[in-house]
Amino acid sequence: MGRTLAEKVWEQHVVRRAEGEPDLLYIDLHLIHEVTSPQAFDGLRMAGRTVRRPDLTIATEDHNVPTLLGPITDPVSKTQVETLRKNCAEFGVRLHPMGDAGQGVVHIIGPQFGLTQPGMTIVCGDSHTSTHGAFGGIAFGIGTSEVEHVLATQTLPAYRPKTMAIEVSGELPPGVTAKDLILAIIAKIGTGGGQGYIVEYRGEAIRKLSMEGRMTICNMSIEAGARAGMIAPDETTFAYLQGRPHAPTGEQWDAAVEYWKSLVTDSDAVFDTVVEIDASTLTPFVTWGTNPGQGAPLGTAVPAPEETNDPAAARRALEYMGLTPGTPLREVEVDTVFVGSCTNGRLEDLRAAAEVLRGRSVVTRTLIVPGSMLVKLQAEQEGLHEVFKAAGAEWREAGCSMCLGMNPDTLAPGERSASTSNRNFEGRQGKGGRTHLVSPAVAAATAVTGKLTAPADLA
Amino acid sequence: MEAFTAHTGRAVPLRRSNVDTDQIIPAVWLKQVSRTGFEKGLFSAWREDPDFVLNQPAYQGASILVSGPDFGTGSSREHAVWALQQYGFRVVIAARFGDIFRNNSTKMGLLPVVLPAETVEALQSAVEADPALEVTVDLGERRVRWGAESAGFEIDDYTRWRLMEGLDDIGLTLRNADDVTAYENGRQPWLPTTV
Numbered sequence A: 001m002g003r004t005l006a007e008k009v010w011e012q013h014v015v016r017r018a019e020g021e022p023d024l025l026y027i028d029l030h031l032i033h034e035v036t037s038p039q040a041f042d043g044l045r046m047a048g049r050t051v052r053r054p055d056l057t058i059a060t061e062d063h064n065v066p067t068l069l070g071p072i073t074d075p076v077s078k079t080q081v082e083t084l085r086k087n088c089a090e091f092g093v094r095l096h097p098m099g100d101a102g103q104g105v106v107h108i109i110g111p112q113f114g115l116t117q118p119g120m121t122i123v124c125g126d127s128h129t130s131t132h133g134a135f136g137g138i139a140f141g142i143g144t145s146e147v148e149h150v151l152a153t154q155t156l157p158a159y160r161p162k163t164m165a166i167e168v169s170g171e172l173p174p175g176v177t178a179k180d181l182i183l184a185i186i187a188k189i190g191t192g193g194g195q196g197y198i199v200e201y202r203g204e205a206i207r208k209l210s211m212e213g214r215m216t217i218c219n220m221s222i223e224a225g226a227r228a229g230m231i232a233p234d235e236t237t238f239a240y241l242q243g244r245p246h247a248p249t250g251e252q253w254d255a256a257v258e259y260w261k262s263l264v265t266d267s268d269a270v271f272d273t274v275v276e277i278d279a280s281t282l283t284p285f286v287t288w289g290t291n292p293g294q295g296a297p298l299g300t301a302v303p304a305p306e307e308t309n310d311p312a313a314a315r316r317a318l319e320y321m322g323l324t325p326g327t328p329l330r331e332v333e334v335d336t337v338f339v340g341s342c343t344n345g346r347l348e349d350l351r352a353a354a355e356v357l358r359g360r361s362v363v364t365r366t367l368i369v370p371g372s373m374l375v376k377l378q379a380e381q382e383g384l385h386e387v388f389k390a391a392g393a394e395w396r397e398a399g400c401s402m403c404l405g406m407n408p409d410t411l412a413p414g415e416r417s418a419s420t421s422n423r424n425f426e427g428r429q430g431k432g433g434r435t436h437l438v439s440p441a442v443a444a445a446t447a448v449t450g451k452l453t454a455p456a457d458l459a
Numbered sequence B: 001m002e003a004f005t006a007h008t009g010r011a012v013p014l015r016r017s018n019v020d021t022d023q024i025i026p027a028v029w030l031k032q033v034s035r036t037g038f039e040k041g042l043f044s045a046w047r048e049d050p051d052f053v054l055n056q057p058a059y060q061g062a063s064i065l066v067s068g069p070d071f072g073t074g075s076s077r078e079h080a081v082w083a084l085q086q087y088g089f090r091v092v093i094a095a096r097f098g099d100i101f102r103n104n105s106t107k108m109g110l111l112p113v114v115l116p117a118e119t120v121e122a123l124q125s126a127v128e129a130d131p132a133l134e135v136t137v138d139l140g141e142r143r144v145r146w147g148a149e150s151a152g153f154e155i156d157d158y159t160r161w162r163l164m165e166g167l168d169d170i171g172l173t174l175r176n177a178d179d180v181t182a183y184e185n186g187r188q189p190w191l192p193t194t195v
C-alpha cells in the first residue's frame, strides 16, 4: 500500500523506534521567540546542558515588540526581550532583534529566508508553526518543556498522528480567498475536528493557491485542532523557494527538487479520514463567535444558538460578542480593523488590502502591520504604504501586534474589531475586546464602511 | 518532575466547552521569564466574576478540574499547565483535550484524563450535588473513582510509565545520543542551516 505525504516525511525523520515507545523524531529546524523560550533556556542552564545544534535554530523578537518606532516601554516586555538576547548570545543562536532587517513574526521569516523547505520537520514554541507545512513538511507547535528538549537533543519523542485529507474541489470564485476557505473548513469540521490528525489539504483549489494562500490555510490548521497541516510541494513551491538566501543552489538545488517531487501522497495511499469541500460554492466568510469554528458566510445573519451544534457555547459567545441572533452580519458595526499576523501579514495580503483601499478612506481605526521587516520594505517599494496612509490607515513596524495584544496594540473593553488574525477568543486582542476574523480584502472593505463588508459591496 | 501514581482530592466542575489556553492564562501573564507565580493568572478574566465556579467557597482547595470538552485548545503556551499546577490542580478531566496542551501536561506531571462526555457530566453533577465528594484518580489502574461510581480511562503505556516514575524526557533521550549522531550523519546534504 502506498504512503501519504505525512507518512513519508515522518518516516524520513525517525531516529529511533522501539516497541511501546513514541518515535524519536529528528527536527530539521527550530524557531524560537521571546515568550516561550526563557524557561527552556533556564532549564538547560540548570542541568548544565548546551544547545545541540545552534546551526538548526533561529530566533526572532515578535510577540512583545511595539509597532511604533521607539524602545519597549513596558518593563516586563523589555525584560523578556532582553532575556532572549542574553540567551541567544550565551548559547550561540542566531537572533533577529527588533530593528534588524530580518526581524519579523517567526512564521513569516522562516519561509522568507528559504529556511522552510519541503520534507522538513519544523517546530516552534508556538501553535501556528503549522504554517510551515504549506511547503510540504511536518511543522507543529510545542510547549516550553519540548522547546528545552529540542534545544538539548534536536529531537522530540512523538507518536505519529492519524492522517486526514481535506479535498477541496473546484476553484475559489473571484473575491473569495484562502482565508475564507480555511474559515469555512473550520466551521465545517469544528475546532476539535482535526484533533489527533495531520491534515493534508489537497485538490484543485489548493493547487491553484499561491504560497502565501497556502500558508494562510496551513496556519489555521491548529484552529481546527489539528497537530499540523500540509500541502504537497509543486512548481509553485519550487518557484517560491528558488533564489532565497537559504535555498539550495546549483547541483544541490537539482537534487533537492528531485527529492521534493517524490513528496506526494501515493495514489493508493489511504487516509484515516477524508473531508470534502467544494470551493466553487464559497463566499466571503466571517466569524460571529469566540472560537474560529463559530463562523458563517458574510451574506448570512448572526445565528440563533439553537441552530448551532453547541447551543450553550453559542449563547455565551453571542453574549460576550454583544450580538443578537438574526442581525445580518453586514450590519455589524466595527471600531477597529487589523490587517497583519502570521495568518495574513504577508505581501500578498497587504496588496489585497491596498487594492480595496486605493482612492478610498477609512472610517475606523485601521492598523496595517506587516509580518516582517522585509514585507514592510517590499510593500514600501511598491508604494502600498502611501495607499494606506492616504486612506487614513496606520502603517506600522513588523510584529504580532494586535493578533494577541502583548504589545500596546489592543482593543478596549467592548470594542469590536475585524481582524485578519487567527483567533477570536475572548480577550485575545485586549480584555473585553470583540473580534471578527476576516480576510484582508474584507478587513479593508470593512474599514471603509465601518460595518462588516466585502469589497464587492463597495460602489 | 513529581511522580504521579494516584491522587485523591476534591473536584471542581467547569461547565464550559472550548476552554482555550487564552482563557486559562491570558497573554499579559506570559511576559514573565520565570516558571513561578502563574496561579494568579489562572482564568484571571473569568475569576473577576464572583459567581465563577473557582470563586465559590465550596470548591476552595479542589485539586481536580472537571471540564467540558475541548479543554486547552489554541495557543501552545505551557504557562497554562504551570498556572493550573501552581493553583493546586493535579488532574484535569475532560472528554477531549487540545493536543499541545495534553502533551505539555504530561511533560509537567499534570494528568489529563479523557472520559466520555456523559461520564464527565455525571461526575460534574455528582460534584455539584456534593462539593466535598472525594474523587480518586488512579493512574496505576487507569481508573477514576467517586462515591460508588468509577470509570476507566486510557493512556498509553509509555506516558503512564514516565508519569509514574516522574522521569525527565530529556534524560531519557540523551541515553540514545548515539542514534541521534548516526542519524545526523545521514541527513540530506541540501538541508539548510541558519548560519
Ligand code: SF4
Pocket: A062, A063, A105, A106, A107, A126, A128, A341, A342, A343, A399, A400, A403, A404, A421, A422
Ligand atoms: S502573529 Fe499572532 S498567531 Fe502569529 S505568532 Fe504572532 S501572536 Fe502567534
